[in-house]
Amino acid sequence: MEQAPREESRTAASALTSTTSSEIPANVVPLRRQLSLFPLITATFFMVSGGPYGLEELIQKSGFRDSLLILFFVPFLWSLPTALMLGELSAAIPAEGGFYVWVTRALGPFWGFQEAWLSLAASVFDMAIYPTLFVLYLSRIWPWAGKEHHGIFIGAAMIAVCALWNLCGAKVVGDSSLWMTILLLAPFGALAVWSIVRGQLPEVGAVPAAAATNAPADVMGGVLIAMWNYMGWDNASTIAGEVEEPQRTYPRAMLGAVLLVAASYVITVACVARTGIDASQWETGAWVEAASAIAAPWLGWCIVVGGMLCGLGMFNALVLSYSRLPAVLAEDGFLPRVFAKRLESNGAPWVAVIALSILWTASLGLSFERLVMIDVLVYGASLVLEFIALAVLRHKEPELVRPFRVPGGAVGAWLLGVAPAALIIIAFVRNRTEMMDLGKFGQVTSLNIGLIIMATGVVYYAASKLWRKRSAV
Numbered sequence: 001m002e003q004a005p006r007e008e009s010r011t012a013a014s015a016l017t018s019t020t021s022s023e024i025p026a027n028v029v030p031l032r033r034q035l036s037l038f039p040l041i042t043a044t045f046f047m048v049s050g051g052p053y054g055l056e057e058l059i060q061k062s063g064f065r066d067s068l069l070i071l072f073f074v075p076f077l078w079s080l081p082t083a084l085m086l087g088e089l090s091a092a093i094p095a096e097g098g099f100y101v102w103v104t105r106a107l108g109p110f111w112g113f114q115e116a117w118l119s120l121a122a123s124v125f126d127m128a129i130y131p132t133l134f135v136l137y138l139s140r141i142w143p144w145a146g147k148e149h150h151g152i153f154i155g156a157a158m159i160a161v162c163a164l165w166n167l168c169g170a171k172v173v174g175d176s177s178l179w180m181t182i183l184l185l186a187p188f189g190a191l192a193v194w195s196i197v198r199g200q201l202p203e204v205g206a207v208p209a210a211a212a213t214n215a216p217a218d219v220m221g222g223v224l225i226a227m228w229n230y231m232g233w234d235n236a237s238t239i240a241g242e243v244e245e246p247q248r249t250y251p252r253a254m255l256g257a258v259l260l261v262a263a264s265y266v267i268t269v270a271c272v273a274r275t276g277i278d279a280s281q282w283e284t285g286a287w288v289e290a291a292s293a294i295a296a297p298w299l300g301w302c303i304v305v306g307g308m309l310c311g312l313g314m315f316n317a318l319v320l321s322y323s324r325l326p327a328v329l330a331e332d333g334f335l336p337r338v339f340a341k342r343l344e345s346n347g348a349p350w351v352a353v354i355a356l357s358i359l360w361t362a363s364l365g366l367s368f369e370r371l372v373m374i375d376v377l378v379y380g381a382s383l384v385l386e387f388i389a390l391a392v393l394r395h396k397e398p399e400l401v402r403p404f405r406v407p408g409g410a411v412g413a414w415l416l417g418v419a420p421a422a423l424i425i426i427a428f429v430r431n432r433t434e435m436m437d438l439g440k441f442g443q444v445t446s447l448n449i450g451l452i453i454m455a456t457g458v459v460y461y462a463a464s465k466l467w468r469k470r471s472a473v
Contacts, residue, residue: 033242035239039171044257045177047236058229085416091250094250098324113329113460131158131311132364134311135155170242177313187305200275233257238321277293326349327352374449378454380428383424387416395410
């Protein structure tokens with residue numbers, strides 16, 4: 001069964017209403033609120049991290065000591081400001097569509113659409129990595145999965161499973177994220193304890209970080225990788241219309257998720273570093289070898305299973321986030337109205353889920369390799385718009401009810417985005433010439449890919465404005 005979107009769920013209406021001084025802001029969208037605090041924390045955990053998987057290249061580039069410093073300090077400059085910004089805006093404007101609604105309300109429909117476009121366009125590059133990660137770890141148990149084109153078919157099956165999973169509603173996705181987080185982190189907890197008990201491994205010796213290559217640690221390269229491993233917090237905002245007591249839940253969930261992600265990184269790396277394993281030999285999948293050497297092969301197999309859960313859980317949570325954007329864009333006239341259709345039982349935007357799943361399945365056959373620079377550039381542009389929206393709304397709507405408020409007044413709202421913006425600029429300057437292999441189309445710089453994505457959003461907005469005018473005549 002399906003139903004047309006209810007009038008009160010339209011984001012344009014909810015974004016433009018003003019609030020009163022009552023306990024519940026008038027701009028709260030009265031959707032089915034299914035997600036409580038801990039499922040939201042763990043869903044956010046998967047939208048951002050999925051555990052220490054992905055830190056291997058950071059350790060290889062920077063060594064254990066510098067990796068620990070990076071993993072400890074980057075959240076204060078990158079994640080915490082973002083979490084505070086999301087806490088205020090999600091509590092003040094808990095509308096379905098999240099950051100799209102905030103930017104639209106602060107800066108107008110053009111910038112609001114660009115905000116949504118950047119996220120959806122980048123997802124084509126972003127989402128293909130998680131089925132690949134799933135297949136990578138599955139092939140360690142079942143080698144057939146990694147041969148020929150078997151991985152593409154398995155990845156497509158995983159996407160289909162996650163689509164059906166999301167059609168069951170936000171509550172089911174949130175509750176399952178909670179259990180997958182426990183199962184995924186348990187082997188790393190055991191690895192940390194075992195590393196403390198074993199201490200220095202005699203068979204590897206005390207090998208200093210990056211000593212094997214006699215090369216200096218690539219600290220800035222490590223910072224860029226850490227930024228990627230710590231980004232994606234705003235993805236949780238798109239489901240604000242389905243969160244219980246969002247005014248209280250979001251600020252607590254964002255801070256809780258930051259602590260969970262940072263702790264899972266820092267504690268695991270710090271404990272493994274005590275064993276003297278050579279950081280320069282670290283590569284994707286090295287957690288499995290480390291667990292087998294430090295503890296026993298059975299723990300290595302547990303981390304293999306955790307890697308599969310990481311790919312599955314991250315993809316599943318991001319489907320929940322991304323699928324809300326086409327629905328609210330359709331409600332505001334930027335996409336055909338069919339994308340706004342929802343299941344009557346739980347409000348899941350079923351057309352958007354299916355359409356995006358088909359798009360992501362098609363991207364599995366592309367030869368794109370994941371480039372951190374593209375993600376950081378495109379995500380960074382959208383993040384800057386969100387920080388600007390925070391500051392503009394402080395001036396534009398000073399009477400907006402803010403159950404959680406970033407300290408420091410209007411000046412504090414502007415200063416909050418300085419450190420994240422500085423990191424984005426540094427990352428861009430360092431990697432502006434990084435190349436991406438497009439197979440038979442040759443190589444293109446990451447910067448050009450990012451600029452093409454941004455320019456396409458501007459062109460689409462102009463075209464949609466024309467056909468909306470014609471359809472209104």
